[in-house]
Amino acid sequence: MAAIKVHGNPLSTASMRVLATVYEKEIDHEFVFVDMRAGEHKKEHFLSLNPFGQLPALEDGDLKLFESRAINKYIACEYADKGTQLIYQDSKMMAITSVWMEVEAQQYDPVASKLGWELAIKPLLGMSTDTAVVEENEAKLAKVLDVYESRLAQSKHLGGDCFTLADLHHLPTLHYLFGTQVKKLFDSRPHVSVWVADITARPAWLKVLALQSQQ
Numbered sequence: 034m035a036a037i038k039v040h041g042n043p044l045s046t047a048s049m050r051v052l053a054t055v056y057e058k059e060i061d062h063e064f065v066f067v068d069m070r071a072g073e074h075k076k077e078h079f080l081s082l083n084p085f086g087q088l089p090a091l092e093d094g095d096l097k098l099f100e101s102r103a104i105n106k107y108i109a110c111e112y113a114d115k116g117t118q119l120i121y122q123d124s125k126m127m128a129i130t131s132v133w134m135e136v137e138a139q140q141y142d143p144v145a146s147k148l149g150w151e152l153a154i155k156p157l158l159g160m161s162t163d164t165a166v167v168e169e170n171e172a173k174l175a176k177v178l179d180v181y182e183s184r185l186a187q188s189k190h191l192g193g194d195c196f197t198l199a200d201l202h203h204l205p206t207l208h209y210l211f212g213t214q215v216k217k218l219f220d221s222r223p224h225v226s227v228w229v230a231d232i233t234a235r236p237a238w239l240k241v242l243a244l245q246s247q248q
Contacts (some may be wrong), residue, residue, distance in 0.1 A: 038155035040065040040082060041089030043245035046146070046205035047101040048089040052244065054105045059116035064244075093231055102138060107200050108166075117237070119198045130192030133184075138192075144173045147208040152213035163232075175218055177180035185224035188230075200224055200232050207233060208242070 039055060039062055041048030055062050067088055075086045077138045083099035091098045093111070097106050109119040121127040145213060147170045151162045192199040196197035207229060208218065220226050232238070 036061050036164045038063045038065055038092040039089055039188065040067050040079065040091070042067050042069055043248050044136065045069070045088070046149070046209070048203055049103050049208070049241050049245070050101040050239045051089050051108075051138070053086070053093065053204055053238055054119065054198070055106050057117040057119060057235070058108055058112045060108070060112055075123040102198075102202060103203070104133070108173075109198060110125070117196065119196070119201065121195070126193055129177065130197050130199050133191035134202065136177075136180075137199060139200045140177050141174075141203065142206060143175060145203075145210060148174065148213070148215050149206055149209040153209040153214065171215060171218065174215065178218055178222055182222040182224050185228050196209065196235070197229045200228070202222045204232060204238055204241075 037055075038061060039051055041051065041064070043049065043052070052064070053122075064133070067079060069088070073079055074083075074088055079090065082092070082097055083101070087099070089099070089101060089104065091104045091107070093107075096107075097108060105119075113120070113122075121130055147166060151167050151170075155162050181191070188194065190200050196207050207219075209230075210243055211233075219229050
């Protein structure tokens with residue numbers, strides 16, 4: 034039996050975030066598919082794992098966790114001796130990495146998620162894109178990426194020279210945004226563009242996309 038269970042859906046950005054970490058760490062795991070269309074994430078069994086009814090959830094023995102970034106921090110620490118080292122052991126380097134993890138969660142993701150919803154998800158659902166929301170959030174994302182460009186001119190990755198959770202956490206929204214007009218905001222910033230090309234080509238991430246393509 035697999036050591037851990039990941040309950041999620043490959044189309045969910047938060048589930049993709051955790052799956053990328055599991056693959057980077059090369060951990061034996063069981064992926065439990067949650068059918069959102071059937072409302073499985075709102076049923077009693079899943080609510081016992083995440084009372085908010087949102088994907089994903091993790092089981093590791095008696096431990097039950099939800100919130101993708103918290104799950105990833107646990108995996109990176111608990112399985113530090115496996116696969117890719119996604120965190121630093123040095124306290125100062127980890128502090129810097131933690132700053133950029135917060136930047137992703139607080140500055141980048143809210144804007145990127147709104148754009149992903151308007152430009153990638155709504156069209157799939159036959160809904161109309163709100164151009165005013167797109168324009169507002171493109172301007173916000175451009176400012177965030179200006180900060181990234183400055184940071185990445187000094188460092189190969191956001192947390193330092195090594196690939197960490199600070200970089201990995203961007204992958205799901207990047208995947209959806211790169212199929213939209215927003216791609217130009219990344220391409221027009223040379224250091225950001227190189228960083229994106231590097232992290233999206235990682236074998237672990239390609240495994241996540243392969244799993245998604247099967248759905």
